[in-house]
Amino acid sequence: MSRTAIFDDPAPGKGGVILLHGFASAPGTMWPLAYRLSRKGYATLVPFYPSWRLELDQIISWLQPQIAAFTEKQHDGPVHFIGHSMGGLVARALIQRARPANLGKLVMLGTPNGGSEIADRLNDNRLLSRMILGNAAPALITRRDAKRIAMLGTLDYPAGIIAGNRAMIDGPFSRQLPRPHDGKVSVAATHAEGETDHVVLPLTHSALPFHRSAQRQALHFLDHGCFRLSVAG
Numbered sequence: 001m002s003r004t005a006i007f008d009d010p011a012p013g014k015g016g017v018i019l020l021h022g023f024a025s026a027p028g029t030m031w032p033l034a035y036r037l038s039r040k041g042y043a044t045l046v047p048f049y050p051s052w053r054l055e056l057d058q059i060i061s062w063l064q065p066q067i068a069a070f071t072e073k074q075h076d077g078p079v080h081f082i083g084h085s086m087g088g089l090v091a092r093a094l095i096q097r098a099r100p101a102n103l104g105k106l107v108m109l110g111t112p113n114g115g116s117e118i119a120d121r122l123n124d125n126r127l128l129s130r131m132i133l134g135n136a137a138p139a140l141i142t143r144r145d146a147k148r149i150a151m152l153g154t155l156d157y158p159a160g161i162i163a164g165n166r167a168m169i170d171g172p173f174s175r176q177l178p179r180p181h182d183g184k185v186s187v188a189a190t191h192a193e194g195e196t197d198h199v200v201l202p203l204t205h206s207a208l209p210f211h212r213s214a215q216r217q218a219l220h221f222l223d224h225g226c227f228r229l230s231v232a233g
Helices: 028-038 056-075 086-098 117-123 126-140 146-152 212-224
Strands: 005-007 016-020 043-046 079-084 103-109 157-166 197-201
Touching: 005 117, 016 028, 016 056, 016 086, 028 079, 028 212, 043 056, 056 086, 056 126, 056 146, 079 086, 086 103, 086 126, 103 197, 103 212, 117 126, 157 212, 197 212
Parallel strands: 016 043, 016 079, 079 103, 103 157, 157 197
Antiparallel strands: 005 043
């Protein structure tokens, strides 16, 4: 299968969802959620982007042609975004630069809206930062410069945030995070000014796109603009 997955048989007026994977990840992590969305009548696009090699503004330029082509086809319905981890930041920057006229809602899964203390620790060591974070460091650290802050824009559209509070392994890097956290991002760092709704699930960072409870919450937000009161899976 190609790196970019498209499930494109939407119900009339349902619209589409663009799903963006996290840092150093791949579209396959978002395919189960995309398939579930397609079963609910949404068209979906799951593009690849080189998160380590390109800076945030270059990632937006890389993705824009695919996003524009997909958005143009959803003329009879809204275009939503779902981003896991860094994918949520990419979604925000895409909306800021080229907001679809028919923009719907944004769901972020474990996105470090406030940055990650793990990225801070790695960024303090130039060699580790280059090896592990690559050109993503300026977008992932907590001390972002004015350029990156401006690129993310403001949440003046419906935005729901799903955070996890379970860590698979409490290693030396995860100990840098304020508790509670999902092993990579603290719950506090997932919050963003202007958010519409926020929910915390007992999940690890990597499990957020896969677990049925998170998928159910994401679908509920797209349909209703809020999360379910019950977070049971």
